[in-house]
Amino acid sequence: MTSTLEHTNISVASEAMETKSSIYICLFSLWFLCFIIINLVSSALSSTWYDDHISQRESNADENFKFPKNFLFGTASSAYQYEGAYLTDGKTLSNWDVFTSIPGKIADGSQAKVAVDHYHRYPEDLDLMEELGVNSYRLSLSWARILPKGRFGDVNMAGIDHYNIMINDIVKRGIEPFVTLTHYDIPQELEFRYQSWLNPQIREDFEHYAEICFRYFGDRVKFWATFNEPNVQVIMGYRKGTYPPSRCSKTFGNCTRGDSEIEPLVAAHNIIRSHLAAVNLYRTKFQEQQRGKIGIVMNTIWFEPVSDSLADRLAAERAQAFFFTWFLDPVVFGRYPREMQEILGKDLPEFTKDDLKSSKNGLDFIGINQYTSRYAKDCLHSACEPGQGGSRAEGFVNANALKDGLPLGEQTGVNWFTIYPQGMEEMLMYATKRYRNIPLYVTENGFGENSTGVMLNDYRRVKFMSNYLDALKRAMRKGADVRGYFTWSLLDNFEWISGYTIRFGMYHVDFDTQERTPRLSAFWYKNFIFQHRAQSKNDDA
Numbered sequence: 001m002t003s004t005l006e007h008t009n010i011s012v013a014s015e016a017m018e019t020k021s022s023i024y025i026c027l028f029s030l031w032f033l034c035f036i037i038i039n040l041v042s043s044a045l046s047s048t049w050y051d052d053h054i055s056q057r058e059s060n061a062d063e064n065f066k067f068p069k070n071f072l073f074g075t076a077s078s079a080y081q082y083e084g085a086y087l088t089d090g091k092t093l094s095n096w097d098v099f100t101s102i103p104g105k106i107a108d109g110s111q112a113k114v115a116v117d118h119y120h121r122y123p124e125d126l127d128l129m130e131e132l133g134v135n136s137y138r139l140s141l142s143w144a145r146i147l148p149k150g151r152f153g154d155v156n157m158a159g160i161d162h163y164n165i166m167i168n169d170i171v172k173r174g175i176e177p178f179v180t181l182t183h184y185d186i187p188q189e190l191e192f193r194y195q196s197w198l199n200p201q202i203r204e205d206f207e208h209y210a211e212i213c214f215r216y217f218g219d220r221v222k223f224w225a226t227f228n229e230p231n232v233q234v235i236m237g238y239r240k241g242t243y244p245p246s247r248c249s250k251t252f253g254n255c256t257r258g259d260s261e262i263e264p265l266v267a268a269h270n271i272i273r274s275h276l277a278a279v280n281l282y283r284t285k286f287q288e289q290q291r292g293k294i295g296i297v298m299n300t301i302w303f304e305p306v307s308d309s310l311a312d313r314l315a316a317e318r319a320q321a322f323f324f325t326w327f328l329d330p331v332v333f334g335r336y337p338r339e340m341q342e343i344l345g346k347d348l349p350e351f352t353k354d355d356l357k358s359s360k361n362g363l364d365f366i367g368i369n370q371y372t373s374r375y376a377k378d379c380l381h382s383a384c385e386p387g388q389g390g391s392r393a394e395g396f397v398n399a400n401a402l403k404d405g406l407p408l409g410e411q412t413g414v415n416w417f418t419i420y421p422q423g424m425e426e427m428l429m430y431a432t433k434r435y436r437n438i439p440l441y442v443t444e445n446g447f448g449e450n451s452t453g454v455m456l457n458d459y460r461r462v463k464f465m466s467n468y469l470d471a472l473k474r475a476m477r478k479g480a481d482v483r484g485y486f487t488w489s490l491l492d493n494f495e496w497i498s499g500y501t502i503r504f505g506m507y508h509v510d511f512d513t514q515e516r517t518p519r520l521s522a523f524w525y526k527n528f529i530f531q532h533r534a535q536s537k538n539d540d541a
């Protein structure tokens with residue numbers, strides 16, 4: 001969400017914080033002692049974690065690496081997954097409120113009417129962030145809270161007031177707000193009136209919404225992301241039909257209507273045009289005065305060719321086209337990726353002359369959400385077994401976590417998720433090479449456990465973060481212009497169709513009492529950031 005460094009002046013070193021820091025160091029030393037003891041005991045039982053983690057870090061040649069002084073370290077959240085307060089202060093139903101109320105859609109039958117009650121408890125959550133020492137917070141706004149009826153109704157001033165007070169509180173603590181306009185949730189009104197993203201009209205609604213946000217919050221918000229993971233949104237919503245609005249063809253999923261070959265392309269096209277309209281608006285009416293940056297956040301999967309064959313290497317490239325560059329090439333270069341054009345031909349919507357005028361370099365940064373990787377296998381020149389990936393709509397690529405029955409990286413309890421830190425480095429280098437000079441932010445990275453348990457000793461999450469951050473450093477040493485890292489997530493929260501069964505938090509949340517309890521990873525991240533700060537300070541001296 002930023003392309004130049006000058007506006008990210010984060011006030012890190014107030015005197016109050018220095019005093020606090022010494023207390024933290026004491027607490028931290030105590031904690032670390034316990035941590036070592038726990039791990040010595042557990043390593044006696046199983047030495048793998050110690051070997052993988054501590055010894056690997058000690059021998060890591062990157063120890064001298066320093067993050068730039070104004071690098072953003074943060075945690076990430078989204079309105080629907082955190083806020084709750086689903087009909088509070090004039091908010092109306094969002095598409096996700098409606099979707100989650102349909103039996104069978106969510107693994108545990110839950111909804112996010114309360115979620116982690118961030119709407120009411122954000123001051124407590126900002127306390128936790130302050131304690132961690134983060135200098136940025138990535139959050140999203142609820143469109144249905146600000147414009148309950150889209151452009152067909154008034155601005156809901158109670159919603160504006162809420163975000164104003166919250167943003168003031170964030171800024172007051174020396175934390176930089178990094179704000180996503182739409183993180184999957186939209187007013188249901190727009191679905192109901194004209195089928196939302198399938199209709200070009202949505203661009204007017206999105207532009208109107210963006211303008212309201214820039215106008216009310218842009219004096220303090222210097223990082224704007226238009227969309228979060230629009231690639232996942234359209235694939236799940238319109239190809240597989242597992243997210244709202246639950247549309248797909250019979251061969252792709254269990255929907256009553258939809259067209260998995262065409263509708264994802266249409267929805268994506270309207271999202272890209274909406275993004276461009278918002279960027280154009282920001283640049284022409286707000287950016288000069290407000291001096292912020294605007295970009296988009298993409299989900300990324302690193303696709304590793306399943307073999308060295310040319311066909312599989314081309315398949316891996318096609319996989320990126322049909323997942324990642326699909327949205328970014330139009331925004332940066334004004335056209336869809338060549339691989340998509342070749343395969344989809346006339347099914348790919350066209351940009352108008354007007355679109356193209358504003359589309360060159362239509363972003364200031366790219367947000368990269370990086371969790372997992374897949375093997376890519378060619379299905380264009382060779383026959384693939386029926387199942388995921390072989391279709392034209394997916395670029396004739398089979399994307400699979402397994403090769404000869406073995407996973408790429410380490411399997412987790414979450415079916416879509418294998419741990420492959422190298423994928424972070426590969427993905428950042430891929431984006432760096434393709435979109436040269438565009439700054440990158442890792443807007444999400446984190447570890448999810450498939451369990452309803454408490455799991456305060458989350459050593460797997462610590463190892464995950466440590467290894468992915470090492471991979472991020474390697475990419476930066478090779479020239480990737482990465483300017484921030486946001487962990488998903490501060491708290492356990494509502495994990496979309498998995499409901500509350502998958503926990504991503506550095507803090508455990510008891511969903512009955514809303515009590516937050518730090519896990520090992522919270523202490524680890526705090527220490528990681530603290531060391532970075534100490535290094536930056538030494539450089540200044």
Ligand SMILES: *[C@@H]1O[C@H](CO)[C@@H](O)[C@H](O)[C@H]1NC(C)=O
Nearest residue numbers: 102103104105253254255256
């Ligand atoms: C498909 O969806 C319908 C309606 O939501 C549901 O009753 C049915 O069990 C689903 N079928 C499968 C195979 O998931």
Ligand SMILES: *[C@@H]1O[C@H](CO)[C@@H](O)[C@H](O)[C@H]1NC(C)=O
Nearest residue numbers: 413414415416450498501502
């Ligand atoms: C979580 O684990 C359960 C039980 O093993 C499994 O049925 C479910 O599919 C898992 N959820 C995900 C998202 O992987």
